[in-house]
Amino acid sequence: MQLSALVEEGPAAFVVQREALAAxxxxxxxxxxxxxxPVVREGAVVLEELRSLEDLPRGxxxxxxxxxxxxxxxEDGALFGFAVGPQSPKCWFHPADALVFRARRSRAGTEIAPNVEAPPKLALFGARACDLAAIAVQDRVLREGPAVDSIYDSRRRDCFVVAVNCTEPARTCFCVSTGTGPCATAGFDLALTELIDEVGHRFIVTVGSPAGRRILAELHARPAGTSDVESAHAAHARAASEMKRAIDPVEARGLLARNAESPVWEEIADRCLACGNCTMVCPTCFCTTVDDVADLxxxxxxxxxxWDSCFTFQFSHLNSGVVRAGTSAQYRHWLTHKLSGWNEQFGQSGCVGCGRCITWCPVGIDLTEELVRIREREDRPARPEIHA
Amino acid sequence: MIGQAPERLDPMVPRPHRIHDVRQETSDTFTLELKSLDADVAHDSFAPGQFNMLYAFGVGEAAISIAGDPGRRGVFVHTIRAVGAVTRALARMEGGETVGVRGPFGRGWPVDEAAGRDVVLVAGGIGIAPLRSLVYGLLAHRERYGRISIAYGARTPGDVLFATELDEWRNRGGIEVAVSVDRATESWHGHVGVVTTLLRRFSFDPPETIAMICGPEIMTRYVAGELIARDVVPGAIHVALERNMKCGVGLCGHCQLGPAFVCREGPVFPFDSVERWLGIEEL
Known part of the structure; x- marks a missing residue:
């Protein structure tokens, strides 16, 4: 819901001063x-337990x-003056390591007991619009059938989300083009826009759910005035206009479906290290494997x-051989699944425009550029070389 | 068993089954008959062409097709080639030991579509196993189908599986059975060569024929090509595909072929729905 719509409905936008947010x-x-x-750890913003507002990457x-x-x-002491880091909410909802079951063998027989340990009830503080979109994507994959991932479902249930609208996107962001940001429109209980100006350091808060309204009631908040709301709008618009990268998700779907044999895949493979970083930082990549272990x-x-990555040999291993042994086939699978096949499977794109795969690629492969290259090569196929 | 219902129904948790019978079929292939240790054996029914994930305690899990008679409720029969860590561990097991089972998973052979038509089955190697359960399904109502033919290719005469049953199907089941090997031995008096050449021996009415193929992917593509050349409708050719399967329910992402999850939308596909993807290398 847009801020303006909530304002029109009644006192749905509020102002909370920086000091009051501490509660x-x-x-x-x-x-x-x-x-x-978000907290700063080893030179990056990561997602960890937040004990107080002091833990945030202030400044x-x-x-x-x-x-x-x-x-x-x-210098301005902003609490959310950064864009997304390498981690996303999937680290918490779809953990990298999760116990599935314990088994015991004795004379009496074999017992296999599912892990029914109750997960923590999570409140995400400071989730960005792209991350909320990614949660919706993973919900569709892991929660909404036909099969339900019980580990994911148990962690997603009853969670509370405090979103933060982006006012300073990174240069690798392209959420405007994927329609997933920079402003959160759904999937939150409360959404904050951080403003630091001559009026002061404050947050414009919109309410996304009854639970959000109840929590807000415990903070010192006042209804937002027109100028506050206009300032928030201006900050969102500035963020959107600063975003230079873009993809066309509708075009990408067809483009990649048609171009499994584009020469561009081999050109990417010349640079790609098949390290799997893109799959680890991607907030929607959901693939997993299992490790079976026994004691002595x-x-x-x-x-x-x-978590598993489609950039490994094991991922597509069969006793008769590895299906996708080449880096070009692995990268093609990753990008084609994300932007094309995902639509067939789940009725939506798998990309939310967060730009993590661009930032965290050690050789800087940029999917927005590669899509352009694939399209150019499709339009102007390479001419066969003529040998004299 | 710890964690009774409803956890028992979690598709991610294996259910203990006792090995009721072990049969060594060839030097590297064996058959396990598994019976549920659970009083409620309602789960243990399946459709021919479906598969189970078999868990060897502490070692791991492998996707194995079900080779038994679908009319025999409460028992899973699996014919397994010992080629990897899990299947080798299963090969070392004896009667009375426990195997974990998740499944059955996947979409099997289109048995209903076969009614009133000629049926051509083609198997390569261990691919005969999921077709065995299909043959039992067909024989339960033999009168519903036209001519039934089976072409089966094995590496050597010593690798031919279910020899007794092949004879039975030929002699009493009203099924035309042809077997070929890649490399013959002195005592082999049968056909030698690729399985596609066996198809020429069969008489069937191509436009009214349904074909089901299970074997190495390259064999599958050649057989489908041969059948299409003989005017079998591409959509009436059904192929079982193999991909790396971990979860069995479309959540782990491993088994994708194009936009399909092979574990869920397959492993049996109409050939015309996968032909394009199979033609692209390393897809």
């Missing part, structure tokens, strides 16, 4: 939530480019589910 993590914790938000900004990520200081007695075994 929010404690309010959420008091309701039993494990509050997870930090990031510079992102293909294959480059650097934090730098900013051989009578106790466990199955662990772990």
């Amino acid at each position: 929010l993590p404690a309010v959420l914790r008091a309701r039993g939530y494990l509050v997870v938000g 930090w900004a990031d510079d992102q480019a293909p294959g480059a990520y650097r934090l730098r200081r900013r 007695t051989g009578d106790h075994a466990e199955r662990w589910r772990r």
